[in-house]
Amino acid sequence: MKKRKYAQKLFSWYLFILLSAFLNLAIGAQETAESDKDLLVSPLLVKKYDLEFRVDIKQGKVFTEGYLNVANIGNNETEELPIILYKDLKVDAIKCQNGNDLEFNQNVVSFPDEPENEVNYILVKLNESISPGTERKFYIRYNGNIDESHNTDGYVRDSINPEFTYIRTETTAYPMVCYPNYKNRRQTFEHFWTGHPFDYRVKIILPKEYVAANIGRLIEKTETKEGVQYIYENILGAWRIDIMVAQYACLNDPESQIKMFFFPEDSEIAEKAFRFQQKAYRIYTQWFGPINDTPTGFTIIQTPGWDGGQSDVTGVIQSGRIDVRAFPGYAHEIAHFWGPNTPEKYRWINEGQASYLQYRLLKEMGDEKGLEEGMLRRRKAFIDYIDKYPEARGLTLNNYVERGEGKHDHIMNYHKGAWLYYLLDIIVGEDTFNRIISFLYNDFKGSLVTNEDFINQVEKVSGKRLSKFWQDWIYSSKSTEFLLDDLSLEEMAKKYL
Incomplete structure (x- = not known):
C-alpha cells in the first residue's frame, strides 16, 4: 500500500515536472516570439x-x-x-x-x-x-x-x-x-x-x-x-x-561650387578654414580621383561643439568653434568622401582611413611633423585606453564589435585602424596606396566592404601577398602588443617588407 502511494506520488511529481517544463518552453517560445517581434525588420x-x-x-x-x-x-x-x-x-x-x-x-x-x-x-x-x-x-x-x-x-x-x-x-x-x-x-x-x-x-x-x-x-x-x-x-x-x-554668415566660391555656413563670431578665421578645406578637397581629388563624374562641389556647415561631425558626398558638418587646431578634423570629414561604406563591425575600414589621411594631408600641405605627431597622439591615446581598460587588449579588428559589445569601437576604428593604414602606406608605397583607396571607393560604390573585400582589393592592386600583415593587424591582437611596446614605425614596417 505504501509502495503504491509512493509510486502515485512519484508519478504526480513526474507529471508536474513535465507540465512545468512544457509550460516553461511555451512561455520561453512566447517570449522569444515577442523578442523577435521587437526586432522585426520592415521591407x-x-x-x-x-x-x-x-x-x-x-x-x-x-x-x-x-x-x-x-x-x-x-x-x-x-x-x-x-x-x-x-x-x-x-x-x-x-x-x-x-x-x-x-x-x-x-x-x-x-x-x-x-x-x-x-x-x-x-x-x-x-x-x-x-x-x-x-x-x-x-x-x-x-x-x-x-x-x-x-x-x-x-x-x-x-x-x-x-x-x-x-x-x-x-x-x-x-x-x-x-x-x-x-x-x-x-x-x-x-x-x-x-x-x-x-x-x-x-x-x-x-x-x-x-x-x-x-x-x-x-x-x-x-x-x-x-x-x-x-x-x-x-x-x-x-x-x-x-x-x-x-x-549664419556664408562664404561661397562659385567656381569650385564650395560654400561654407559659419557663425559670425568666427568671421576672422572662417576665411582661412574655408581655404584649407578647398585645398584639402583638391589634394584628395589629385590623390584618389574625383568622387563623381560630374563635379558637384560641397557645402560646409558649422555647428556647436557637442553634436559630432558628419559627412555626406555633398557636404561636411563641422562641429565646434573654428580653430586652427580643428583643421585636421575638417580634413578627416572631407576624407570620408572617398571612404567605402561598411557593415558596422568593419567600420574601422572607413574611420581608420579618414583618421590616417587627415594627418597625411598635413604633411602634403607642408607641415613636415603633422603626420608623425598626429599618429603618435593616436598611439598614445590607444595605449592610455588599454591601460585603463585592459580587457580590450585581446580585441582584434575582426572581432572588436562582437567581443567588446561596441564599447571599445572608438580606439579600434580611429586609432588602431589608422595605424594599419599608416603601415600599409609604407609597405606598398604612396602611389600604390593612392590607387588602393581609389579602387576601393570606386569598385564598391553601392555595396558594403568587409575585411575580406579590403584584403582582396589591397592585394589585387598592390600585387603583394600580405598574409602575415593581415594576421598581425586584423585577425590577432599581435599589433596591439607592437603599439604597446617601444617598436618604432620603421621597426614595425620591416616585419612586412
Whole structure:
C-alpha cells in the first residue's frame, strides 16, 4: 500500500515536472516570439521625402507636414507601415495617396536592443497591402518640441532654440520608416548606402533674422509675411537630412561650387578654414580621383561643439568653434568622401582611413611633423585606453564589435585602424596606396566592404601577398602588443617588407 502511494506520488511529481517544463518552453517560445517581434525588420524604404518644416524658435517647436514615397524592397507584401520619430513629436494625421485617413497608434518606446534610445513609434494600419516592387505615397502631419533632455544617440543634445536649431537623423526629427529597434534602423541606413538612397525636397519657414542651412541645392529663398522661406533639394542620392538654423554668415566660391555656413563670431578665421578645406578637397581629388563624374562641389556647415561631425558626398558638418587646431578634423570629414561604406563591425575600414589621411594631408600641405605627431597622439591615446581598460587588449579588428559589445569601437576604428593604414602606406608605397583607396571607393560604390573585400582589393592592386600583415593587424591582437611596446614605425614596417 505504501509502495503504491509512493509510486502515485512519484508519478504526480513526474507529471508536474513535465507540465512545468512544457509550460516553461511555451512561455520561453512566447517570449522569444515577442523578442523577435521587437526586432522585426520592415521591407519598406523611403524613396523620397517632400516635407515642410515651420520652425517656431520662441516656443521651441516644429510643425511639419508633407509626403513620403515608400517602396517595398522585400519579397513579401506588408499590411503595416512602421514609423519612428523623436519621442516628443506627435503625429495628428496620416493619409494614403487618395487623401483618406489611415488608422494608426503611437507610443513612446525604447529600442529593445538599445534601451537608452527612446522614440515615438507610430504603427499605421494600411487599407491595402504594399506588394514587393511597388511604391506608395503617404501624407503625414506632426508637431512638437525637441529639447536637450531627450534620450537618443549618446552625444546628441539637439534642440530648437534662439542660438541654434538642429533637425536631423540622430534625433529622428523627420519620419523614418522602420520598426523601433537598432537592427532595423541600421539596416535601413545600409540600404541607403548600397543602391537605395532617397531624394528629398524640404521647405523651411523661419523668422527673418535666421538662415536655414542644408548640404543640398538651394532652390528658392523668399520672404513671406511669416518670415523667410528656404527650399532645398538633394544633389545626389541621400542617406540623411540635416537642417541647421542659426544667424549664419556664408562664404561661397562659385567656381569650385564650395560654400561654407559659419557663425559670425568666427568671421576672422572662417576665411582661412574655408581655404584649407578647398585645398584639402583638391589634394584628395589629385590623390584618389574625383568622387563623381560630374563635379558637384560641397557645402560646409558649422555647428556647436557637442553634436559630432558628419559627412555626406555633398557636404561636411563641422562641429565646434573654428580653430586652427580643428583643421585636421575638417580634413578627416572631407576624407570620408572617398571612404567605402561598411557593415558596422568593419567600420574601422572607413574611420581608420579618414583618421590616417587627415594627418597625411598635413604633411602634403607642408607641415613636415603633422603626420608623425598626429599618429603618435593616436598611439598614445590607444595605449592610455588599454591601460585603463585592459580587457580590450585581446580585441582584434575582426572581432572588436562582437567581443567588446561596441564599447571599445572608438580606439579600434580611429586609432588602431589608422595605424594599419599608416603601415600599409609604407609597405606598398604612396602611389600604390593612392590607387588602393581609389579602387576601393570606386569598385564598391553601392555595396558594403568587409575585411575580406579590403584584403582582396589591397592585394589585387598592390600585387603583394600580405598574409602575415593581415594576421598581425586584423585577425590577432599581435599589433596591439607592437603599439604597446617601444617598436618604432620603421621597426614595425620591416616585419612586412
